[in-house]
Amino acid sequence: MARTGDRAHSLNVSTLDSLDFTLDRSSPVPLYHQLAQQLEAAIGRGALAPGNLLGNEIDLSVRLGLSRPTVRQAIQSLVDKGLLVRRRGVGTQVVHSQVRRPLELSSLYDDLESAGQRPTTRVLRNERVPASADVAAALGVAQGEEVTVLERLRCTHGRPVALLCNYLPAALFELDDSRLESSGLYRMMRSAGITLHSARQTVGARGATAEEAACLEEKEGAALLTMRRTAYDDAGRPVEYGTHIYRASRYTFDFQLLVRP
Known part of the structure; x- marks a missing residue:
């Protein structure tokens, strides 16, 4: 289960089982950007490999305790970079690392x-x-x-x-x-x-x-x-x-x- 705190929120689920994302809600850095940076870092070091599924935006927003627009914006920034792809009926999938x-x-x-x-x-x-x-x-x-x-x-x-x-x-x-x-x-x-x-x-x-x-x-x-x-x-x-x-x-x-x- 995801944990909610005053400053941080961690996730260990599904494809992301081995990862621990920490989102600082008191930071001036937007939450979508924090999430995008941590996802990109995980892809870059191979923790999220090509073909891995992240699930759909609704599931991710629930698991992360974030709004759906925040998750959508984070994913879109990585889709624009060519690191993720959205597949209808499948969800968000890692394409490759930079x-x-x-x-x-x-x-x-x-x-x-x-x-x-x-x-x-x-x-x-x-x-x-x-x-x-x-x-x-x-x-x-x-x-x-x-x-x-x-x-x-x-x-x-x-x-x-x-x-x-x-x-x-x-x-x-x-x-x-x-x-x-x-x-x-x-x-x-x-x-x-x-x-x-x-x-x-x-x-x-x-x-x-x-x-x-x-x-x-x-x-x-x-x-x-x-x-x-x-x-x-x-x-x-x-x-x-x-x-x-x-x-x-x-x-x-x-x-x-x-x-x-």
């Missing part, structure tokens, strides 16, 4: 796998093309020189997260579609004896084109995070240039900021 990725030289595939996100990859393009001016400058090759271009759609729990485009020196190593679909690019580089040392990276944002929106299951104009990265090996040679886009509704970069002495 990908939180540290801003460091790591593979998206490895980060997703270590977070239990079950990544899958679909190779859209794997061929050799003449290097454009931007690609040539990034990889330190002559413009028009042949380079390998890879385009891949990265998904978690069957839903798209990112559209990845990478350029590599043609002679670096052979890239097989089947391996690209079952592993990350940086893991394949390590297996080929390439030691990654550092990278230069730029993060930005823009709206999705119609083609990108269709590929990523977003609406045209939806917010996308963008990332450009040039990675270098331990000899200082550029070995990869990536231009990637990520669904802002499902993806964040985590920064650690240090005070300069």
Whole structure:
């Protein structure tokens, strides 16, 4: 049963049996926002997994001792973020957790796998093309020189997260579609004896084109995070240039900021 107090209210029921939500009624933070934050945190740490049912709004409001509009507003904020979905006759269901990725030289595939996100990859393009001016400058090759271009759609729990485009020196190593679909690019580089040392990276944002929106299951104009990265090996040679886009509704970069002495 839910307990009601002057300051807090806790819940341990149904799908939420292992969770303890505390809502501070004396806080200036609205109750719907407190509930949404705690639900999002539970989804983010995996306590509420994709497919878990939360029940309908009426049941949740009774169990939590909250008004139905408060519960509805909390759920809607997470529906808008793509973390929950309402299913007629079923109730509110967890769809997926947001990908939180540290801003460091790591593979998206490895980060997703270590977070239990079950990544899958679909190779859209794997061929050799003449290097454009931007690609040539990034990889330190002559413009028009042949380079390998890879385009891949990265998904978690069957839903798209990112559209990845990478350029590599043609002679670096052979890239097989089947391996690209079952592993990350940086893991394949390590297996080929390439030691990654550092990278230069730029993060930005823009709206999705119609083609990108269709590929990523977003609406045209939806917010996308963008990332450009040039990675270098331990000899200082550029070995990869990536231009990637990520669904802002499902993806964040985590920064650690240090005070300069």
